Amino acid sequence: MVTSEYSAHHLQVLEGLEAVRKRPGMYIGSTDSRGLMHCLWEIIDNSVDEALAGHGSTIEIVLHADGSVEVRDRARGIPVDIEPRTGLSGVEVVFTKLHAGGKFGSGSYSASGGLHGVGASVVNALSERLDVEVDRGGKTWAMSFHRGEPGEFAGPTPDSAFTPFEKSSTLRAVGKVAKGVTGTRIRYWADRQIFTRDAAFSLEDLQQRARQTAFLVPGLSITITDERDPEAPLTTEYRFDGGISEFAEFLAPDAAVTDTWRLQGTGTFTETVPVLQASGTMVPTELERSCEVDVAVRWGTGYETTMRSFVNIIATPKGGTHQQGFEAGLMKVIRAQVEQNARRLKVGNDKLDKDDILAGLTVVLTVRVPEPQFEGQTKEVLGTPAVRQIVSTVVSRELAARFASTKRDDKAQTSLLLDKVVAEMKARISARAHKETQRRKNALESSSLPAKLVDCRSNDVADSELFIVEGDSALGTAKLARNSEYQALLPIRGKILNVQKASISDMLSNAECASIIQVIGAGSGRSFDISTARYGKVILMSDADVDGAHIRTLLLTLFFRYMRPLIEEGRVFAAVPPLHRVIVKHPGSKPNETLYTYSEAELHGLLSRLTKAGRTWQEPIQRYKGLGEMDAEQLATTTMDRAGRTLRRVRVQDAEAAASVFELLMGNDVAPRREFLIESSDRLARERIDA
Template sequence: MAKKDYGADSLTVLEGLDAVRKRPGMYIGTTDTQGLMHCLWEIIDNAVDEALAGACTHIVVTLHKDGSVEVADNGRGIPVDVEPKTKLTGVEVVLTKLHAGAKFGNASYNAAGGLHGVGSSVVNALSSRLDVEVDRNGNTYHMAFHQGHPGVYTDADPEHPSPDSPFRKTRKNRPTELEIIGHVKPKTTGTRIRYWADPEIFNDTARFDYDQLIDRVRQTSFLVPGLKLDVVDERIEATGDEHVDELIENDIGAAQAAAAETADDEDAAIVRASAGDDAIARTEAENMQQQAEAGAATTLEATVSPQPDAPTPGHRRLEEFCHTGGVVDFVDFLSQGEPVSNIWRITGQGTYHEETQAVDEHGDLHAQDITRACDVDIALRWVNGYDTTIRSFVNVVATPGGGMHVDGFLNAVTRQVRKAVEDNARKLKVNLKDAKMKVERDDILAGLVAVVTVRIAEPQFQGQTKDVLGTAQVKPVVTRIVDRQFAEMITGSKRGYKEQSSRVLEKIVGEMHARIQARKTKEVARRKTALESASMPPKLSDCQPGNDDVAELFIVEGDSALGTAKAARNSAFQALLPIRGKILNVQKASLAQMLSNKECAAIIQVVGAGSGASFDLSQARYNKVIMMTDADVDGAHIRTLLLTLFYRYMRPLIEAGHVYAAVPPLHRIALTGPRKGEYIYTYSDDELAGKLEQLDRDHISYADDIQRYKGLGEMDANQLADTTMDPRTRLLRRIRMEDAERAAGIFSLLMGDEVPPRRQFIVDNADDFDRSKIDT
């Protein structure tokens, strides 16, 4: 039961980093592998920010055997002097105070990834132990923390520190003395942070994902040209070769403990590395790595607190990354498939105004209008294929959700591509009058590989995890730069781009046509589904239900014949569907055109078994489908068109013998004399001549006025029933298909698009014409 009293004593105040431990999800998202890796990204990003500031050339990430992670850089080192307001050293401020750091102003970092001032302090709060070493002023300073609180550990073996060692916390509100543990050259600077993730915070599934780490480090090496990054996995045992192991340890030690003595020396080192002076050492290291890999096991991840007998991971002990080509190298690495274009690079700088809160000399915040600089660096290319790969970054921090910089890039590219297509419409065979023929963004994105980066001061991200850039002023800056430079590339006006731009536009237009066709197919499928399930056409005169095993559907030529057929039929099992004239030749038409034809659509509806691959003979509503057309050339043509429809879209009806052609008579002979009132029907001119000769020979009289039917509508109901519809007296011809391949060839020849073969067929077979083979 809830307490009735609610007062100040009911409130809880979480001070310092206790709030982070209480609600870690607010700062790192989750407490599984994703959150664990996010902590590592925060520390790495701080080191990378030193590289962006021009103060760092080498970063080493080390995975220790005991489950801890160490990040070392040769940047300027965290300040060790006392911060006036808190009276704490810079190291303690950075690692224990939320929203504290040098990235809230403009002096120390013009473009940085860690901007919220909570990265290092949050990692400290969520670690069972964190040790920091700083090289500055000729000294190496050290400080340790337990769950975010500063203090002193008493390690039994200083060479192997442990979070389980005895810890003495510094008294509250008392500054912690930085311990000097060694000396370095006066100009040597750098920071080393080693931490053990707290198992009380992270769940049992949390793992350091080595593949994610390698991807992130490789990505950073592309985005910061010349920066060397090493990943060392000490969980993998040494090779046993003293010379190779010494090379490794020397390289690791050099990165962790020493830096170039001067900035000039650092720059020279980059130049030498890019020029290949380290080729021999790199080759030796490569040989070592291959030997180490041969003896490695297959586990790719290490737990936060690995067991002593846990298998070693299946990768190299040392991975080195250093690229000098920047985003161009990155796009080349990401590209999969045959390239359509070379890698195009867009670079530039713009400015924008932003109102931000700035700290004055009294420590108070005030709104100020500041002019910001935005550096844009983009590389892109198209490859054959359909996948889109766009990687975006702000100050080397990945923004997988995109943001304003990506929106500006895509808007400009889309606009310029559309303009280029319009300008080259005739060459690209694009009908500008057709509203559907418009290039959409998806057409452009197919096969696109791009890396979009911007560098700005104090970017606004959506949340601490920095997935999306929210600084709105960046969008128009990127749009203007891309508009100007990409326009020259895609139009081919820039030297060397004409052939490439033509290939890119052809690919994009091809994607547009494919999309339009796919949409038509989807619409056809949707229409077909609706068609087959819709109510019956109003002109259908259906039979009575319950007679499916004997039900017959007569497809009748013309409305006039329909009137007679209604009176002649047996409505218990005979249904009538009129068609108007000659239906569509579906051999020449597309599926969409066929379903758009009212007559074809009505037939498919009434038969009720579907069409094409979805046709289900068991669902057919009638046992017989009978084509009842006039006994003339036009009637024969209509039957041929109907058969083409059945063959193309309802073939099982023909294969199972359910399709018939009615055989109405051409002539009626009225007998006279004793047999007055009797009639004889003939079905061809030859049959008429033969019948008349027989009557004369038998001395049977008949009326000289022999009726010649011009169509079914000229018969009365009794005549139509006796000659064509009554199962007891009618004549039907069953349509059979004994050779499917030959039938397909005949339909293609007689009803297809190619006229010359059809003409030749008629010429070649004219002499063999057999009138008895056709029902006219």
């Protein structure tokens, strides 16, 4: 039992932290990698709050090889003097007391991300060991904790002998620093009794969060060093002086229609909150609050909406009152402008929808509010009601001023924006009319699907499968190999159009792309409706060679750009046909055994095992160059029959990462692709090239 280690001196403190250990999900969401990363965010955000308050401009994060993580800053340092009510040092209060910190009053931080006062103490409670060093007052002060309890370790590792403090805690002075030098260093080892075995720090998530924070705090330098591979340590530094304007440009997935516009303003509101008095009691007090709003907006040629919202640099992925206010202010101004220019834009009686305005919009929305109300410790939704009206007012005022501007660039860009918004509205209305017409047509007569589609008999969408196969030779074999009850086949001629480069009209006029969209039957782009898809699974079945991989990439580009919900719901798969067929000889009259392998490494491993077992095989070993080389029985057994096939599900774990890879590999910009090919050339083995 962990509690048996606790001394009476700290029993009261640890009773609170023990609740964290018993119910960690309440504080960090989960005990897998996401929870592990949330603990790290808590420590990093404390340093970022110092930078926001104007103290310190560098933060260093080190992932050590022993599984620990260290966060260093050059800010004011955690207070080391005695806190009068508890009689403990400021360091111990911060790391052992729940709901304790400098962010409850209004003196230390005007607007911060950590507001509940549980971040550092929760991380401490869920760490096997935590070491903190503070530079302050010309000295370096240190303290160590074991699962939340202060004491001393005999060595540098978490499994070193630990001696808890018995009568009083001691903040050790371990060195001297120059006068005026301040800062904090925190290193901790996550407790494997709490976190799952496979929980690990994600360098990619850490880099993404650091980049995001550097955008949000101009001038802040964040350095990440990954030492987990001692032979190849990796260091990355992020610093952006352009702020959220630069962030919006970075996030934007399409060509620009407008420049990046900054909409900034401030509003005030009053709220009644409990305020801690000197006597230790909480008294409801009416306070006047200030809310700073800073928004970067940019419209592009696409139809995707990219929105990032933040409160005191804490991301709110599920939105909240600030996002509601932004959308309300945006719609009010754009609708008014469209009505004023109705004759030029030929609008008629049609009304703008929110999606028409948001199409192609990239927005970074930030607000700074003292003591914002969040929903839960994970802070994904802002709940402060007054923020909605303040954001709406600022956005309406600043955007209206942009439309009223007499500058030539502003007039040209606002005119283009109105044209785009109205075009989106007309496209939505015509798509809806087309869908209604198609529904009426389908009710009267059977839909005219492409002649080359070999459909299945079943009407059960969940059970049906559409195989998109490469070429007519593979189609012939697949016809004989399929189960015609629930497996449909659609052949395509080689490489389809690269839709990353082509316009929507080019894509729709391309016969192969149009056939795929028509067969799936759920539309494309903004009008895509996954509930009307005709098949439960879409399986891409291409040859196991370079051309096959290219065709699969082109198909995935089409699905990713115009039918993304299919990928997001895990309904797109890649078939995995074998590369080799090995016929193992059996002595006597026993029939030979047929084995399939899916890579060169797997083939060599199989042959090695057979050799050790004294078994022989028929030469030559068949190497499949394409699906057409298999007979129907082989294709069914290895690739199409549910009992024995292998499918790779295509998932979009990170849409931004996927979009950037697609743009790199398939987009118009040649220079980054050339650079990628040159840098990656040493990773390609010559023998893997089919030549």
